[in-house]
Amino acid sequence: MSTPQPDRPSKKGKKVRVAMRRNRNKPPRVSDWTRKARDAEDNDIDTSAREMVIAKGDLSRRRTIIVPEGELKHEEFLSGVVVSVHGLHLQVDDGARTVLCAVPRMLRTRMIEERHPVAVGDRVRFSLEKSMDGGEVTGVVQSVEPRRGQLQRQSDDRVHTVVANVDQAIIVSSADEPPPKPNLIDRYIVSALAGGITPVICMNKIDLDGDAFAARILARYATLGYAAFATSTRTGEGIDRLRTALKDKSSAVAGQSGVGKSSLLNAVQPGLGLKVGEVTRDTQKGRHTTTTATLVRLEFGGFVVDTPGIRAFELAQIDPRELEAYFIEFVPLVAKCKFPDCLHTHETGCAVKAAVDRGEIHSARYESYVRLFEEGCDNKRYATR
Ligand code: GDP
Numbered sequence: 320m321s322t323p324q325p326d327r328p329s330k331k332g333k334k335v336r337v338a339m340r341r342n343r344n345k346p347p348r349v350s351d352w353t354r355k356a357r358d359a360e361d362n363d364i365d366t367s368a369r370e371m372v373i374a375k376g377d378l379s380r381r382r383t384i385i386v387p388e389g390e391l392k393h394e395e396f397l398s399g400v401v402v403s404v405h406g407l408h409l410q411v412d413d414g415a416r417t418v419l420c421a422v423p424r425m426l427r428t429r430m431i432e433e434r435h436p437v438a439v440g441d442r443v444r445f446s447l448e449k450s451m452d453g454g455e456v457t458g459v460v461q462s463v464e465p466r467r468g469q470l471q472r473q474s475d476d477r478v479h480t481v482v483a484n485v486d487q488a489i490i491v492s493s494a495d496e497p498p499p500k501p502n503l504i505d506r507y508i509v510s511a512l513a514g515g516i517t518p519v520i521c522m523n524k525i526d527l528d529g530d531a532f533a534a535r536i537l538a539r540y541a542t543l544g545y546a547a548f549a550t551s552t553r554t555g556e557g558i559d560r561l562r563t564a565l566k567d568k569s570s571a572v573a574g575q576s577g578v579g580k581s582s583l584l585n586a587v588q589p590g591l592g593l594k595v596g597e598v599t600r601d602t603q604k605g606r607h608t609t610t611t612a613t614l615v616r617l618e619f620g621g622f623v624v625d626t627p628g629i630r631a632f633e634l635a636q637i638d639p640r641e642l643e644a645y646f647i648e649f650v651p652l653v654a655k656c657k658f659p660d661c662l663h664t665h666e667t668g669c670a671v672k673a674a675v676d677r678g679e680i681h682s683a684r685y686e687s688y689v690r691l692f693e694e695g696c697d698n699k700r701y702a703t704r
């Protein structure tokens with residue numbers, strides 16, 4: 320991740336003002352707000368999302384809308400990465416320190432209208448606001464940059480961005496205790512790809528792979544062209560490889576409980592897995608943060624996001640008709656199927672199924688495809704029939 324550089328106010332500042340005009344819609348009814356707030360409680364929707372349904376009078380709205388650039392105490396904006404979100408405030412890491420920043424209401428409203436409230440991992444530009452008494456330096460967010468990959472979570476029919484600008488998902492499984500589940504690996508790969516995130520396959524506890532079962536699974540993914548390597552926190556195998564994979568990137572760590580994610584993070588940077596543990600304890604106090612992500616800066620460059628809610632990141636539900644695109648070895652074949660709209664499930668003349676029969680596509684990968692396809696068809700959002 321590059322070091323954030325101070326930046327001049329750009330056109331983006333003005334764009335914000337234009338977009339605000341779209342804010343003049345009907346305020347939601349109070350009863351509606353109450354219901355949504357209650358739903359939010361149930362579904363762990365972040366508090367900034369709840370904020371959107373609080374109706375504000377037009378007057379106050381207009382007042383908060385205008386943030387004249389001339390009034391900024393500093394001409395230059397800084398850029399940084401949102402490392403955590405606490406209701407209406409963000410912690411922003413600008414490379415040198417972490418600054419508590421407020422998000423002006425109008426910016427928040429605009430983002431929510433566009434269905435992406437500011438999330439951990441977003442890159443923002445902000446102005447510094449030195450407090451009058453010389454106390455803590457705080458900031459005001461001026462703009463949010465367009466996102467690259469994002470991890471999303473779905474609750475009911477709403478999609479939430481849990482982490483934005485994730486470069487890669489480190490998909491961790493273990494050679495044993497628990498044994499590897501290829502179907503789960505495939506799910507994580509599909510979710511990552513659907514979110515624009517590069518999957519990286521990490522097979523931990525390779526010290527327990529006496530019969531090389533896990534090594535064979537790993538080889539399958541390497542053959543497909545994915546970065547795939549074995550690690551052991553016991554023997555130290557592959558830890559350098561993992562560190563290299565993490566360096567200067569923003570990574571999410573995904574995988575079943577018990578595969579050794581915390582151990583791996585502690586192996587690459589002592590204390591890292593522990594920090595994550597503290598976040599967990601915090602949530603147990605009943606704070607509304609069970610699915611709140613936190614980015615942790617790596618000493619050797621980069622960020623990882625590893626909180627319980629992310630680890631089990633709800634696998635994005637994919638339109639079954641799009642699924643073939645996320646099975647990389649199917650892609651060159653789909654044009655060869657007899658029917659142009661072939662779903663590769665029951666059709667005759669299917670080039671994908673023929674490749675499975677010839678052993679060119681691994682049957683476990685095809686089974687994963689069929690399972691995900693059927694789940695997608697069961698999902699009311701994507702029901703194809
Ligand atoms: P997490 O739930 O994915 O974060 O997994 P943990 O890091 O808590 O590890 C779960 C268990 O696996 C612990 O008892 C670890 O000591 C053990 N473990 C972690 N890495 C390895 C490894 O490379 N080899 C072996 N044999 N055990 C490991």
Ligand code: ZN
Nearest residue numbers: 656661663669
């Ligand atoms: Zn087909």
